Amino acid sequence: MTGGAARPPVRSVLLLANPAAGGGRAEKAAPRAAARLRERGMDVREAVGADPQDAVRLAREAVGRGVDAVAVVGGDGMISLALQALTGTGTPLGIVPAGTGNDHARAYGLPLGAPEAAADVIAAGRTVTVDVGRIDAADGTTRYFGSVLATGFDSLVSDRANRLTWPRGRMRYNLAILAEFANLRPLPFRLVLDDGTVIERELTLAAAGNTSSYGGGMIICPNADQTDGLLDLTVVHAMPRLKVARFFPTVFKGSHVERQQVETFRTATLRIESPGITAYADGEYVAALPVDVSVVPQALRMIVPG
Numbered sequence: 201m202t203g204g205a206a207r208p209p210v211r212s213v214l215l216l217a218n219p220a221a222g223g224g225r226a227e228k229a230a231p232r233a234a235a236r237l238r239e240r241g242m243d244v245r246e247a248v249g250a251d252p253q254d255a256v257r258l259a260r261e262a263v264g265r266g267v268d269a270v271a272v273v274g275g276d277g278m279i280s281l282a283l284q285a286l287t288g289t290g291t292p293l294g295i296v297p298a299g300t301g302n303d304h305a306r307a308y309g310l311p312l313g314a315p316e317a318a319a320d321v322i323a324a325g326r327t328v329t330v331d332v333g334r335i336d337a338a339d340g341t342t343r344y345f346g347s348v349l350a351t352g353f354d355s356l357v358s359d360r361a362n363r364l365t366w367p368r369g370r371m372r373y374n375l376a377i378l379a380e381f382a383n384l385r386p387l388p389f390r391l392v393l394d395d396g397t398v399i400e401r402e403l404t405l406a407a408a409g410n411t412s413s414y415g416g417g418m419i420i421c422p423n424a425d426q427t428d429g430l431l432d433l434t435v436v437h438a439m440p441r442l443k444v445a446r447f448f449p450t451v452f453k454g455s456h457v458e459r460q461q462v463e464t465f466r467t468a469t470l471r472i473e474s475p476g477i478t479a480y481a482d483g484e485y486v487a488a489l490p491v492d493v494s495v496v497p498q499a500l501r502m503i504v505p506g
Contacts, residue, residue: 209326210269210503212243213294216282218274226298229315231275233296236319252281259285267291271322273315275299276347276414280482283344283500287332292501294322300370301416301483303347303450307426308504317390326506330426332499333410335479337487345481348414348421348501349493352387352405352436353444355478356380358485371443381445386438389474393433393467402438404447408470408493409434412454414483422454423464428499433465469494 215237217230230246237244245262249255259270259282270286271294272278280294286293296318297305304310308328311317333345350358361376386402393399407414408431409421421432439447439461450456455465472479473490480486 201312205362208261208293210242210294210323211372212268213237213245213322214259214267214270215244215246216258216270216272216278217248217297218255218272218278223240225340226274226278226296229298232315233271233273233319233322236316237323240319240323243377249281255281256284257277263289269322269325270295271296271386271503276301276303276482277484279304279346280344280484283346283482285331287344287496287499290501292325292327292394292503294318294503296322300361303411303413304482306417307347307411308502308506311467311500314391320501321505324503324506326504327501328427328504329498330500330502331410331429332496333408333431333481333492334496335481335486336491336492336494339487341487343481344499345410346426347411347482348407349408349479349481349486350405350414350420351407351472351474351477351479351489352403353380353384354405354407354415355480358480359478381441384441384444387477389435389472391433391435391473392471394469396468397465399435399463403474404436404438406436406472407434408432408472410495418451419454420451420456421464422457427498428466429495430466430468431470431493431495432437433467433470435457435463435465437461437463474490 269292273296335343357376357380361373389403391399407420409424412424424432470493
């Protein structure tokens with residue numbers, strides 16, 4: 201990773217928590233992280249958004265007050281909210297990982313399951329400047345993302361999981377995977393890259409990565425680099441169910457890109473079209489396709505271990 205920079209220790213921080221993240225792990229992690237930050241002599245303001253929009257508002261207000269950093273206690277969804285407020289501002293983002301997937305934390309080598317250690321990273325204040333992905337939807341909305349945009353089979357699973365009211369937690373997602381696997385079908389996609397390349401074929405999924413992993417360690421874009429000004433695009437061709445079942449375990453190793461059913465590209469911009477399909481980024485629903493995706497280079501300062 202490039203772009204590392206030392207800076208004076210962070211003195212003031214907004215600690216923004218999602219108590220529900222990680223099955224309640226964030227609720228336990230937040231006071232531990234806050235206590236450690238105060239031990240390090242920092243001025244800490246703790247806040248919990250009443251809803252996603254309120255969380256973004258709190259982060260934006262903190263930026264406006266000139267806080268030294270905004271730190272989130274939670275998972276990738278909470279980080280996604282912070283990105284909407286911090287992208288392009290120069291205010292650093294710190295992370296106390298306490299979610300289910302924690303893919304941002306993995307990308308930046310942050311300590312998992314150790315709120316005090318994560319707080320020490322924030323207090324030290326070492327930052328890297330990284331790219332952020334931008335999604336422009338057909339309805340005129342814009343969304344920033346830090347890890348992976350996923351669409352196709354993945355987004356169908358997420359759509360179904362969001363419709364289910366039972367069971368709770370990870371089992372709901374597992375049930376959605378089984379249901380969508382039973383209904384697996386080729387999906388017609390049209391993708392347009394920055395050099396004019398058009399990919400028009402039936403796919404299982406397409407994913408655009410600013411970082412390499414999503415879904416709690418699925419290395420869908422193994423060569424992604426969040427400092428290179430490009431997105432890594434992984435395209436998985438339509439396959440029979442048996443081949444798909446054999447394919448998915450390889451994603452956890454990143455070895456799927458060696459298979460003939462997978463193509464990879466790098467691009468600064470991307471248009472994705474597929475009728476009736478939605479897009480998710482950082483694990484959160486974004487919009488129905490089509491969407492236009494682009495890189496905002498060097499748009500975020502991330503606090504990372506020294």
